[in-house]
Amino acid sequence: MTHVNGTMRIATFNVNSIRSRLDIVRDWIREHDPFILALQETKVTDELFPADSLEELGYHVYFRGQKAYNGVALLSRVPARRVRYGFDDGGPPDESRLLCADFRGFTVVNTYVPQGRNIEHPMYAYKVEWFHRLRAWFDRQFGKRRPILWLGDMNVAHEPIDVHNPDEREKHVCYHKDARAAFAHCRDRGFVDTFRMHHPEPGHYTFFDYRNPTYIHEGKGWRLDYILATPALARTCKASRIDITPRLKPRPSDHAVVMAEFETA
Numbered sequence: 139m140t141h142v143n144g145t146m147r148i149a150t151f152n153v154n155s156i157r158s159r160l161d162i163v164r165d166w167i168r169e170h171d172p173f174i175l176a177l178q179e180t181k182v183t184d185e186l187f188p189a190d191s192l193e194e195l196g197y198h199v200y201f202r203g204q205k206a207y208n209g210v211a212l213l214s215r216v217p218a219r220r221v222r223y224g225f226d227d228g229g230p231p232d233e234s235r236l237l238c239a240d241f242r243g244f245t246v247v248n249t250y251v252p253q254g255r256n257i258e259h260p261m262y263a264y265k266v267e268w269f270h271r272l273r274a275w276f277d278r279q280f281g282k283r284r285p286i287l288w289l290g291d292m293n294v295a296h297e298p299i300d301v302h303n304p305d306e307r308e309k310h311v312c313y314h315k316d317a318r319a320a321f322a323h324c325r326d327r328g329f330v331d332t333f334r335m336h337h338p339e340p341g342h343y344t345f346f347d348y349r350n351p352t353y354i355h356e357g358k359g360w361r362l363d364y365i366l367a368t369p370a371l372a373r374t375c376k377a378s379r380i381d382i383t384p385r386l387k388p389r390p391s392d393h394a395v396v397m398a399e400f401e402t403a
Contacts, residue, residue: 145376146400150363151384152250152291152393156180156211160188162384166395167195168240170381173215176237177201177393178250178291187211191195194226200239208234210248210290216241225271226278227353227361232268236275244285244371251293253310262311266291269320285286288329288366291393294321299340300361312362328393330372332365337378344380344394354385365398374401 149172155157156177167175180187180203189199190211202223203209212218217241224231237248249272254262280286294317298304307313325331333342343359353359367375378398385394 141222144402147173147397148174148246148287148289148365148400149177149395149397150176150248150289150291150365151395152363152391153176154179154181154391154393156209157182157186157188159384159388160191162387162390163197164191166381166384167192167197167213170397172213172397174246174287175210175213176215176248176289178209178248179369180211181206181211189213194336200237202233204238204307208232208250210234210250211239212237212239212246212247212248214239214241214246225275227271227274229271235268236272238279244287245280247286247288247290249288249290249292251292252290254317257309257314258309259311262314262378265311266320269317269324273324273327276324282328284368285371286329286368288324289364289396291363292321293362294318295360295362296321296325300343302343302358302360303383312360327369328368329366331400332367332372332375333361333378333380333396335372335375335378344396345392346382346385348392352379354382363393363396365396367400371400372387375399376401 164253187201192199197213200221201211220240222238224233235250239246252265254265264317296315309401321377344363346359381395
């Protein structure tokens with residue numbers, strides 16, 4: 139892994155429509171210069187994805203989307219050696235929710251996990267199964283020693299400190315015990331939560347509901363977005379933080395940006 143200043147900055151951002159948030163994304167890139175930026179919920183078909191506007195900032199851009207729903211993208215300062223989309227297990231491939239890119243020495247996996255709607259809805263059962271499919275996919279695709287960065291919108295607050303009111307959220311699809319257990323099953327393959335390495339305290343959130351416009355100012359949110367790393371990579375993570383600035387701009391996404399910095403050889 140290389141970067142001109144010995145640090146590789148990785149970031150993830152659920153944009154909730156790349157065309158609606160393009161200026162916010164471009165401004166954030168200019169300010170922070172990420173080596174890799176993963177985007178979720180791009181909500182645009184591939185032929186309409188604004189790749190040119192991102193490529194002109196010096197990125198290689200990979201994406202898979204659909205109209206008004208889902209969508210994942212990855213921006214990188216160097217070209218990926220291989221890019222693939224979706225599951226390979228014979229079930230729904232969900233190419234607009236899973237993007238995997240191999241680089242020299244490490245792999246990036248960008249996921250937009252199903253939200254689930256409500257716990258009685260078939261999409262919630264699909265969400266739980268999606269995590270189990272993902273764990274099986276990790277096991278098939280990679281050896282235990284492959285350095286992996288798994289990041290994106292996981293649509294799960296996996297600990298009580300990851301939501302401002304956990305006692306009221308036990309039946310919510312993003313905090314229900316089955317969703318948390320399924321997420322943990324994937325993490326137990328050996329992934330480390332890089333943000334919690336540096337910030338074990340409560341009060342840090344990445345999602346603030348549009349329906350409650352005061353929540354962003356009151357610090358009432360959810361931590362749904364993550365940068366997870368296999369152990370050897372995690373040991374090189376020297377900083378991580380949540381940037382809520384994009385969430386405070388006019389017509390923002392309902393998510394903030396998560397970033398992490400890794401030392402490079």
